[in-house]
Amino acid sequence: MNLESRLARVLAAGHFAVTAECGPPQGADSQPIQEKGKLIKDVVDAVNVTDNQTAVVRLSSLASAVLLKEMGIEPVLQIVTRDRNRIALQSDLLGASALGVRNVLCLTGDHQSFGNQKAAQGVYDLDSIQLVYAARIMRDEGRLLDGTRLKSSPKLFIGAAANPFADPLGLRVTRLAKKIYAGANFIQTQCIYDTARFEVWLNGARQEGLTEKVYILGGVTPLKSVRMAEYMKANVAGIEVPDEAIKRIKGVPNKDQGAEGIKMAVETIEWLKGLDGVAGVHVMAIGWEEKVPEILEAAGLSPRAKLEKASQ
């Protein structure tokens, strides 16, 4: 299926996939996204392009995805349901496919109250699972949500997110199952610091046979400092940073905290590589993209080019 997606091919070939993330700039200039792309171009299989993340207006994710694609980077287009209704969302899925974007990550998105347009109407016409469903029936059945036949179907490798750290824990595996039922081919998780909780979730998924049905990429975000760790713990919705992680990073001098954070990220990746049911890693180095090659190399995941060759 969808062999036009490199990410799909890498995963289908059984390789440990590597994706990273690029946040588009708050401006009309194409350069910043291209520069971020350059930093990680050769070390990852695909690059996620965030869609107005934290509800802050940025260069459009589709435009950014195309800019990356022109550089030979395979984009994963993130689409949130917060800002567009089903007419626009389905239209964008068609547009993405026409522009050669082969991977989409369907999300609900951070609430508009977190962003810089707090007076905005939150659309939420669909939720993320319904968007996955729309993408799947458009691709596989050639029809829209209302049943209208499409003249041609979009070619998309469909992704969704999972947050094993959010509550209620009892619904987290249920949500994953629903996303798979709706049509998700791959899952990228929220960044992992609490490995015990992640394993509880992964075991639940395994028991339900879900890891056989979807590729799970574990999320990793290197901590730059104890300040960042504490900030994320206290302020970022859906992220759990255990006290031990904070303690560890606190235990080294300020100037070495970044290096320690990278070390911890590398260890997390090594650990993910050994987990049954995890198919890859998704590195979200927020504003720290230049460190991604170093992290991946230390984790033994470089270079990527060979992997692609092997998978063809």
Place this chain on the structure above:
Amino acid sequence: MSKDKIRIVVRGCHNQAPFLTLAKKNAPDLPPGIELALLPCSGKIESHQILKFFEQGVDGALIIACPEGACRFVEGNLRAVKRVAYAQEWMEELDLEPDRVKFHMLDSQASEDINEIINTFYSAMCELGPTDLTGL
């Protein structure tokens, strides 16, 4: 501003014996411009009544309540304190000093002199001066 022009109203719970006595005597020992009246419970006071006093040209309103835990209607005095606070919010919005409304809960020892409480508030209002409302 001369003291005799200041008008204040005092509303107090009739379950407070000293206030009951004072109100019944019509307060001969107090300066003119002070109007006393009894409430069946301080909780009977409403924010709109407080505002009405000022609309009618009063310069200060003092609400006297029973000590905490001693309200005959259990929580009348606790309701009163919130209504006074709400009236004060309106006063603020109307650019009138919120201090012109005072809620006084008597202490449980009943050792306070009611005349003194009223006199103190009256003096504070004299200090503040009249509102610039015509009260027409």
Place this chain on the structure above:
Amino acid sequence: MIVAEKKPLAEIKASLGSARRILLIGCNTCVAECAAGGPKETALMASALRIAYDKAGEKIEVREASLDRQCVHEFLAEVGEEVNWTEAVLSLACGAGVQALARFYPQSVIIPALNTQFIGTTVEAGVWAEDCSGCGNCKLAYFAAVCPLTRCAKKLLNGPCGGSNNGKCEVSPDLDCAWQMIYDRLTALNQLDRLKEFVPPNDWSTSHSGRPRVIIREDRRV
């Protein structure tokens, strides 16, 4: 009930403009229950306006009235004489009441004194919460009588987002996560399996999103 809150006085004064004969009309139903437009609040607003204009050295005449239901045309004739006297009516009803007055009195200036907020519940004394969006297609039977379209900040129909934390919503720590509530109630009712079903996209055509709605019942028409 329809829950509303008073507007700032400065905004009301600005809306009243040059009107100097003002009729305040409260409503004794929903907005009385939520302490925004009942008789007490009408009296308070009347006093406040008199004070505000007095302070500004301006003369106004304010009258007060109260209707049992401002949103029902049969009650509106009661204040006809007063409305004719006035230069502006300040309605302390919900948005429906304000517009009902305007329909009934096409020649009169009608100004809202309240911001209408939501269809809600008196949860406890002094606390009102939004519970219903009037979507026109009630789904409460599926969600253990907790409305995700209304009570989830993202209107999610297929379970909680990644921001549900200890029963609270990511949007605010004082906001309960609707999906935690649904989860807890379905657990208590032993119907948790229900959450495994995929809920298809909502049909918004029955809601306000479709068009302003009108219901006509021939059996009730005169």
